Amino acid sequence: MKRWKLLTQISVIFTIVTVMISLVFVLIFEFGFQRIYSKEIIYELTIYSQDVVNKFKENQHFRTDDYIGITIHxxxxxxxxxxxxxxxxxxxxxxxxxxxxxxVDLKDYIQELVLEENNETFETQRKIGNKTYNVRGVKHNPETENGFYVLAFTDDRYVKAQNEEFTQTLRFTTLALIVLGNISLLLWSRLVVGRINYLEEEVSLLVKTNYERPIDTSGRDEISSLAKSVEKMRLEILEHEQTKREIMQNISHDFKTPISVIKTYGEAIKDGITDASEIDVIIKQADTLNHKVVQLLQLNKINYLTNDQVPEEIFVKEIIKNIINKNKYKFDKEFVTDLDNSTYLATPDSLEIAIGNIIDNAMRYAKTKIVIVLKNKKLTIYNDGEQINEDFIEKIFKPYEKGHKGEFGLGMSIAQQTLAFFNLSISVKNVRKGVMFVIEPI
Incomplete structure (x- = not known):
């Protein structure tokens, strides 16, 4: 079926279903028709024979029937x-x-009924050969000069005639349904396939890195839902491309300054303008460059996190203790911890980088202390520094968005993307006398 066009698939399915329904209807009709028309035959015999009696006794002409035979004796x-x-x-x-x-057997049977049937009105049925005959007899003033005896009889030809008429009608109806249905499907499919072709063209433009043209998402059907998904993807790609451009611009700017300083001081030392004691400035700028490169590598590493790196259950308190030990001599404020044995499903290095970036941010803003609490897989990191501007909270996790004490604007983005990969969410909010980051499983 996949090798056929959508219109062909729908037409074939519609035709098959229509034919199957017709066949089922015919089968149901075949079984039910005999019973229904058996009663109908008896009813017709009764009405017709009585009409003949009434007309004959009045010497009036009565109609003849194409399916019912009449003999008057x-x-x-x-x-x-x-x-x-x-x-x-x-x-x-x-x-x-x-x-x-x-x-001949029927003729003999009718003569037998004429001679031997004693009832004035009777109905009987007899199978003669491969046919079943229904007979009704009516006697009027029997054994008198004006008396007569009407016998009305018929076989299954009436049923067959009705059956054939119904079958012909059903065939015509089925054919009409198939033709009209396929014409309707053709007109409908042109619209559907046209919309699908439109989406195909738009997706091909995305492949060619043309993300600017919006996609028509009007409608409420499944194709419209697909179009909305493609449009959402386009907007996300457009946003990512914009972020890439911003990152490249910021990287160029961030690298340009320390490189210029290193070059300037190196040339000054070479020309004898300054002495070797200024080498500390070069080392400091080199450290700045190295730190930026490390963060860029961490940001780039997130894009290559794959299922090949098997996550494991990690005791979060051990990660936090390692981070605190590495920073206890660089941080002259107080670390306050309350940690249970909660675990996260992640890789140790990635989790330490993510949480380390959050704690490093808190260290830059804290006035007297950082409070870290881990309870039932919910990790909160509080610092008593100044609150974050509400406008900046919305974009704090965006690359190269820096607070006034921020360094490169990558730490929060690295933390957020890394945690998201391991199905962990991070949020930030202003609280009384400080700021709190919250990490918990999604």
Whole structure:
């Protein structure tokens, strides 16, 4: 099916379903038709035979039926005994009787009923050969001069005629449904396929790095939902491309200053303008460059985190203790900790970098202390420094967004992206007399 066009697939399925429904309907009709029309035949025989009786006794003409045979027999008086006896030879018969009586067994059976049936009104059924016959008899003033005996009978030709008519109608209806249905599907599919082709063209433009043109997302159906997803992807790609451009601009700016300083001081030392004691300035700028390179490598490393790096259950308090030990001589304020044995599913190095960046940020702003609490997998890192501007909170985790004491604007982005990879969320909020970061499983 995948090798066929969408319109062909839908047309084939529609045709198959239509034909199957028609076949099922025919089967149901075949089983139910016999029972329904058996009652209908008896009803027709009753109505028709009674009409014949009423018309014949009034010497009126009665209609003939294409499916029901009529024979009318009269009583004759025996001149010797004076008794009235039924005449086995019909006084009158409708034209179709000749066709019925080609079956000699049926003719004999009718004559038998004429001679032997005693009831004035009766209905009977007899299978003769491969056909089933329904017979109704009505006697009027039996054994009198004006008496007559009407026999109405028919076989399954009425049923077959009705069945054939129904089958013909069903065939025409099925054919009409298939033709009209496929025409409707053709018109509908042109619209659908046109919209799909439009999306295909738009996606091909995305492949060619053309992200500027918005995608039409009007409508409420599944294709519109797909279009909205593609448009969302386009906006995200556009945002990522903008971020890349900003990062490149910021990297160029951040690298340019220390490189210029290193070059200037190096040339000054070389030309004898200054002495070797100024080498400390070069070392400091080199350390600044190295720190920026390390953070760029960390940011780039996030894009290559894969499932090949198998995460493990890590005791978070051990990670925090390692970070505090590395910074206890650089931080002249107080670390306050309250840590339980909660674990995160992550890799040790990545988790230490992410949490380390949050603590490093807190160290730059804290006035007297940093409070770190870990309870039931919820990690909070509080510092009693000044609160964050509400406008900046919205973009604190965006690359190269720096607070007034920030260094490079990458630490928070690295932390957020790394934690997200391990299904951990991070948020920040201003609290009474400080700022709090919250990390917890998604």
């Amino acid at each position: 009269k009583w004759k008086q025996d001149p010797d005994t004076g008794e009235y006896k039924i005449d086995v030879n019909p006084y009158y018969s409708t034209p179709i009787v000749d066709d019925f009586f080609r079956n």
